[in-house]
Amino acid sequence: MTLHRIGLIVPSSNTTMETELPEMFRWRGAETGETFTWHSARAQMSNVTPEELDRMVKASDVAARSLADAPIEVIAYACLVAVMCRGAGAHCTVRDQLEAALVDGPRQVPIISSAGALVDTLSALNAKRIALVTPYMRPLAEQVSDYLDGEGFAISELVALEVSDNVKVGQLDPTGLIDIAKGLDTTDVDAVVLSACVQMPSLPVVQTVEDALGVPVITAATATARSILLALGLDPRVPNAGRALAGDLVAVTT
Numbered sequence: 001m002t003l004h005r006i007g008l009i010v011p012s013s014n015t016t017m018e019t020e021l022p023e024m025f026r027w028r029g030a031e032t033g034e035t036f037t038w039h040s041a042r043a044q045m046s047n048v049t050p051e052e053l054d055r056m057v058k059a060s061d062v063a064a065r066s067l068a069d070a071p072i073e074v075i076a077y078a079c080l081v082a083v084m085c086r087g088a089g090a091h092c093t094v095r096d097q098l099e100a101a102l103v104d105g106p107r108q109v110p111i112i113s114s115a116g117a118l119v120d121t122l123s124a125l126n127a128k129r130i131a132l133v134t135p136y137m138r139p140l141a142e143q144v145s146d147y148l149d150g151e152g153f154a155i156s157e158l159v160a161l162e163v164s165d166n167v168k169v170g171q172l173d174p175t176g177l178i179d180i181a182k183g184l185d186t187t188d189v190d191a192v193v194l195s196a197c198v199q200m201p202s203l204p205v206v207q208t209v210e211d212a213l214g215v216p217v218i219t220a221a222t223a224t225a226r227s228i229l230l231a232l233g234l235d236p237r238v239p240n241a242g243r244a245l246a247g248d249l250v251a252v253t254t
Helices: 015-032 052-068 081-082 091-100 114-124 139-148 166-170 178-184 203-213 220-231
Strands: 003-011 037-045 074-077 110-115 129-134 154-160 192-195 215-220
Touching: 003 015, 003 052, 015 037, 015 203, 037 052, 052 074, 052 091, 074 091, 074 114, 074 220, 081 091, 081 114, 081 139, 081 192, 091 110, 091 114, 091 178, 091 203, 110 114, 110 139, 110 220, 114 139, 114 192, 114 220, 129 178, 139 154, 178 192, 178 203, 192 220, 203 215, 203 220, 215 220
Parallel strands: 003 037, 003 074, 074 110, 129 154, 129 192, 192 215
Antiparallel strands: none
16 A cells, blocks of 8 residues: 655635545545545635735745644645735745745655646646636636736636635535536637635536536646646546546646
């Protein structure tokens, strides 16, 4: 039996990543015999506002150092909007910040972020034109859209559900995304980002929506899972989790 230990930095109000990521890795482990354990550190964030997101990023150095005390192999920074609202290239600068925080620690491990994972997965898909679904208030949703535009992806359509309370985001019914996806114009769209948020539940419907739309459907969670697997040196394959985890995309990292 192969055992891998994975560290997560999550907003204090997050519940979804500690549900969806282990579920995907259980699906994988059922086929491969691998075992994955999850070890979380929390950074304070209750409402999805620029001020709280900024405080969360600044507090994350401590979270990274505490995780690195354990024998983990990778740390995933699991808050997409906290990174993207910091401006162009922030997924690289935040990664560098957290890696620097580990320099004097007992171990230096790869850092990945949900923001960087989404960029890398879209690049691996060679997606040029994407539709984007977010739970954020419109101004933050537009910052995420602008960030992805700055990375070379044209946003064909942006959905903002305008839920600011992060606990309530985690309580959204993922089946509601099916009707939202049906309402998207996917003409000439290369991919649909069904949940550009690690807290908005989506895993139960990713494969269903992808099969219905006939275009790749990815989420912040499936992209993060892909980057974690790559950081572990494993093929990025999870059954029934959409195109990002089909295992045959060329590895792209930034």
